[in-house]
Amino acid sequence: MNQNDCPRCRVGRLRRWEELSDEEQEIVKRLPASAHYSAEERMARHRWCTQCWHEDSGNEPQQV
Numbered sequence: 001m002n003q004n005d006c007p008r009c010r011v012g013r014l015r016r017w018e019e020l021s022d023e024e025q026e027i028v029k030r031l032p033a034s035a036h037y038s039a040e041e042r043m044a045r046h047r048w049c050t051q052c053w054h055e056d057s058g059n060e061p062q063q064v
Helices: 022-030 039-045
Strands: 014-016 047-049
16 A cells, blocks of 8 residues: 555545645535644645545554
Protein backbone atom coordinates (compact mmCIF):
# COMPACT_ATOMS: atom_id res chain seq x y z
CA MET A 1 0.00 0.00 0.00
CA ASN A 2 1.32 3.40 -1.04
CA GLN A 3 1.43 6.14 1.63
CA ASN A 4 -0.98 8.19 -0.52
CA ASP A 5 -3.57 5.39 -0.77
CA CYS A 6 -6.66 5.87 1.36
CA PRO A 7 -6.54 3.52 4.38
CA ARG A 8 -10.36 3.50 4.62
CA CYS A 9 -11.61 2.76 1.09
CA ARG A 10 -8.30 1.62 -0.46
CA VAL A 11 -9.53 3.05 -3.77
CA GLY A 12 -8.91 6.76 -3.44
CA ARG A 13 -5.72 8.72 -3.02
CA LEU A 14 -5.04 11.09 -0.13
CA ARG A 15 -4.55 14.61 -1.40
CA ARG A 16 -3.30 17.80 0.25
CA TRP A 17 -5.42 20.97 0.39
CA GLU A 18 -3.56 22.49 -2.58
CA GLU A 19 -4.34 19.42 -4.69
CA LEU A 20 -8.11 19.69 -4.16
CA SER A 21 -10.29 21.54 -6.65
CA ASP A 22 -12.31 24.55 -5.49
CA GLU A 23 -15.42 22.34 -5.28
CA GLU A 24 -13.59 19.70 -3.24
CA GLN A 25 -12.27 22.37 -0.87
CA GLU A 26 -15.84 23.57 -0.29
CA ILE A 27 -16.91 20.01 0.54
CA VAL A 28 -14.02 19.65 3.01
CA LYS A 29 -15.01 22.91 4.71
CA ARG A 30 -18.47 21.43 5.33
CA LEU A 31 -17.22 18.12 6.71
CA PRO A 32 -17.34 17.72 10.49
CA ALA A 33 -13.91 18.47 11.92
CA SER A 34 -12.29 17.34 15.11
CA ALA A 35 -12.17 20.04 17.75
CA HIS A 36 -8.45 19.24 18.13
CA TYR A 37 -7.51 20.95 14.86
CA SER A 38 -7.97 24.51 13.67
CA ALA A 39 -9.04 25.21 10.09
CA GLU A 40 -5.54 26.50 9.35
CA GLU A 41 -3.89 23.34 10.68
CA ARG A 42 -6.26 21.14 8.70
CA MET A 43 -5.42 23.00 5.49
CA ALA A 44 -1.70 22.91 6.20
CA ARG A 45 -1.23 19.34 7.43
CA HIS A 46 -4.20 17.10 6.65
CA ARG A 47 -5.01 15.10 3.53
CA TRP A 48 -8.36 13.91 2.18
CA CYS A 49 -9.64 11.08 0.03
CA THR A 50 -12.18 12.38 -2.49
CA GLN A 51 -13.69 8.91 -2.90
CA CYS A 52 -14.88 8.40 0.70
CA TRP A 53 -13.90 11.77 2.25
CA HIS A 54 -11.63 10.19 4.86
CA GLU A 55 -9.49 12.86 6.53
CA ASP A 56 -5.93 11.89 7.39
CA SER A 57 -4.33 14.02 10.09
CA GLY A 58 -0.97 12.32 9.74
CA ASN A 59 -1.31 10.92 13.27
CA GLU A 60 -2.65 7.52 12.23
CA PRO A 61 -0.18 4.64 12.42
CA GLN A 62 1.36 3.76 9.07
CA GLN A 63 1.08 0.21 7.75
CA VAL A 64 4.37 -1.32 6.68
